[in-house]
Amino acid sequence: MLQQEDEEVARRLFQDMDLEGSIDYRSTAFAGRDFGGLHASPPFAVVRPSGSRDISSVIRFALKSPNLTVAARGNGHSINGQAMANRGLVIDMKRPSDAVIDFVRSDAGFAVDVGGGALWEDVLTRCVSEFGFSPRSWTDYLGLTVGGTLSNAGVSGQTFRYGPQTSNVTELEVVTGTGDTVICSDGQNSELFFSVLGGLGQFGIITRARVLVQPAPNMVRWIRVVYSEFDEFTRDAESLITRPESESFDYVEGFAFVNSDDPVNGWPSVLLNPDQLWDTGFMIRSASPVLYCLEVALHYNKGDCSSTVDTRVERLLGRLRFMEDTLFQVDLNYIDFLLRVKEAEKQAKANGIWDAPHPWLNLFVSKTSIEDFDRLVFKEILKDGIGGPMLVYPISRSKWDERTSVVLPDGEIFYIVALLRFTNPYQKSPSVRDLVAQNHEIIEACVRNGLDFKLYLPHYNTEEGWKQHFGDRWSWFEEMKSKYDPMAILAPGQKIFTRNPSCGIN
Ligand SMILES: Cc1cc2nc3c(=O)[nH]c(=O)nc-3n(C[C@H](O)[C@H](O)[C@H](O)COP(=O)(O)OP(=O)(O)OC[C@H]3O[C@@H](n4cnc5c(N)ncnc54)[C@H](O)[C@@H]3O)c2cc1C
Known part of the structure; x- marks a missing residue:
């Protein structure tokens, strides 16, 4: 959480950051609410990035601050404040124009590259109208972002056959909690790839995903x-x-x-x-x-x-x-x-x-x-x-x-x-x-x-709750956190880790 006296300093430093996107200090209330409507935690500012470079700059800025946190917000369809950052920075990921970046033929079959902030409903309509193809695994409701569902699992009536949405991506571009932009897959930086999938936003921000597709029926x-x-x-x-x-x-x-x-x-x-x-x-x-x-x-x-x-x-x-x-x-x-x-x-x-x-x-x-x-x-x-x-x-x-x-x-x-x-x-x-x-x-x-x-879409207020949830995976989850987001600045609304204090804005 940012202290009042730090806010002014942060504002001034932000101005020098050379972002291609924008920062909003005024209309931030929407990012302090979600579909659940059970919690309200407005951020200090909302950033609308123009791409991965801006996201990396924002994370690096937060790393230098004493206690700023950063939450990626997809479409804010969480129930328990998971996409919020109390007095921190919310990155508004939603970008309809990113729905389909490219159609690719991967080793695993046909796929589309889509933006992390694309809504699945836009991915569907564009994939079918432009290529006659469609992703294989869905959620029931498609007003959700690619990054938001991949951070959980993404399940629906096709999961029995193809697995959750997390089983239907072959490559991700991720900006980690250290501000590095990394391409990862089963064969490249696989540890990051698998930890980010279903990782509750803890290890990095998904900026692009390669999603498997198949010919769409009529x-x-x-x-x-x-x-x-x-x-x-x-x-x-x-x-x-x-x-x-x-x-x-x-x-x-x-x-x-x-x-x-x-x-x-x-x-x-x-x-x-x-x-x-x-x-x-x-x-x-x-x-x-x-x-x-x-x-x-x-x-x-x-x-x-x-x-x-x-x-x-x-x-x-x-x-x-x-x-x-x-x-x-x-x-x-x-x-x-x-x-x-x-x-x-x-x-x-x-x-x-x-x-x-x-x-x-x-x-x-x-x-x-x-x-x-x-x-x-x-x-x-x-x-x-x-x-x-x-x-x-x-x-x-x-x-x-x-x-x-x-x-x-x-x-x-x-x-x-x-x-x-x-x-x-x-x-x-x-x-x-x-x-x-x-x-x-x-x-x-x-x-x-x-x-x-x-x-599913877990929510706990205590470390004990999270430890029990992850069971024997907890030590691995902690290890990935210390590797990819060592200052614990990402996705604070999940209430899993507490921001590590650093020396302060300089
Ligand atoms: C009406 C409705 C129907 C739903 N139906 C289904 C369903 O059928 N199946 C199913 O599996 N789920 C379903 N859900 C749950 C939904 O999948 C999750 O709540 C999902 O997180 C919402 O996506 P979002 O884009 O709104 O994410 P947000 O709520 O904005 O974010 C969720 C979490 O992911 C993080 N995050 C967001 N974007 C990124 C990113 N690009 N990179 C890394 N982390 C990110 C956030 O920081 C936050 O911690 C439904 C939810 C609603 C409200």
């Missing part, structure tokens, strides 16, 4: 089916993610929902478009208060005959044991499918719930613990829903590169659980404090009952 058949029993849902979902590629869908996800007619938490949330009809009789066909929806999608091309697509879908669905007559499906363009959350975003913005706080909780829960999780959490603590999606779907560990900084629970199969709470500022609903307390209750229930899990 169309998608998007399908939802419902289960009343959790064990049948998990058996089918796990079977889909472990079958050979030709025997499965191209996307597999799922969510838990309440067996009611509640528009947000109940059956209406299963419908794929507002015109679809559902029978209120569904509610009484299962006595279970909580049900499970398996969500799958199949890619195809416009030239494919519709009966061929129907036959393929029928064959794949024929092996599943969902509740009779609970099949909902639509066909849509590939880009519209990947941008499906954008429509929900528009509606949420219009209703005021996009900008209200989001006390979200994301976990990876091992296959051995997921039934207990269902019993303790979905069927008990969250049996009335959470005012938003409760995602639960399996992924295979073998698709993850364990050399990255991401930590996972044990076993080959584990589940992503995402509790995506929306609070309505205009309706009487539980306070944000109560919802945060409920998140703690869920974590405590998991710990008390010995469940094997890890937080």
Whole structure:
């Protein structure tokens, strides 16, 4: 944190820095907030760099200061202040023009070079329109930056096949915490490459990533089916993610929902478009208060005959044991499918719930613990829903590169659980404090009952919490920190390391 008396000195020195980009001391409030809306920590200044050289200059400047910190801010879609720098410097990375820098043919296949501050939605539209290719692994929502998701993992319904986004990049350009600009990959500076992937912004700022791509399909058949029993849902979902590629869908996800007619938490949330009809009789066909929806999608091309697509879908669905007559499906363009959350975003913005706080909780829960999780959490603590999606779907560990900084629970199969709470500022609903307390209750229930899990997009306030999170990877993580950001100036909002004081601005 910068002291008041240092601010004036810093301002003067900044003026001499010869940045090609700009520095803003006034409109900094946005960088002190995030999507979570739970914390506010305005920075001293926001830097808009013109490229890696500016980022390096800013880091070198901070290194010479007694206690300045530097946070890269992607699109600020963190929940717990991870992209903030209290009275420090925020580097605003978002740069739409960087969406696609180059199309390259790498040893690992076709790839695109994209800027660290590019939004995935821009990468998608430009890749498809300019090259007819598309990245293989996505997040559900694409208003996130490349650097922001690669600092975590980046997961969605394609992860079972291609691994997270961190498994789908072959090269990075990174500006480290010492101000050095380094190209890294599996074969070159590999230690930096793997530590930065999933590294929570601790070792360097990603300025460019080489992302693997494949020919983009034109169309998608998007399908939802419902289960009343959790064990049948998990058996089918796990079977889909472990079958050979030709025997499965191209996307597999799922969510838990309440067996009611509640528009947000109940059956209406299963419908794929507002015109679809559902029978209120569904509610009484299962006595279970909580049900499970398996969500799958199949890619195809416009030239494919519709009966061929129907036959393929029928064959794949024929092996599943969902509740009779609970099949909902639509066909849509590939880009519209990947941008499906954008429509929900528009509606949420219009209703005021996009900008209200989001006390979200994301976990990876091992296959051995997921039934207990269902019993303790979905069927008990969250049996009335959470005012938003409760995602639960399996992924295979073998698709993850364990050399990255991401930590996972044990076993080959584990589940992503995402509790995506929306609070309505205009309706009487539980306070944000109560919802945060409920998140703690869920974590405590998991710990008390010995469940094997890890937080995804982790957030801890103590070193002890981080040590437990990283387990036997902690000493390696600390070693990488001392190597690539020895003064601990980067990503202070993660609250993992404390800035090492240096001699002062000179
Ligand atoms: C609506 C919504 C939907 C989401 N859906 C998914 C999903 O489907 N799957 C999934 O995996 N995640 C999902 N997330 C979580 C999301 O991936 C993370 O919160 C991600 O960090 C957000 O990206 P951002 O660009 O906003 O990053 P920020 O919030 O701006 O930054 C996150 C962290 O990364 C660091 N950082 C940012 N840019 C860089 C960079 N260039 N180099 C190094 N460090 C950097 C920051 O300092 C900070 O510590 C979702 C989040 C939201 C709000």
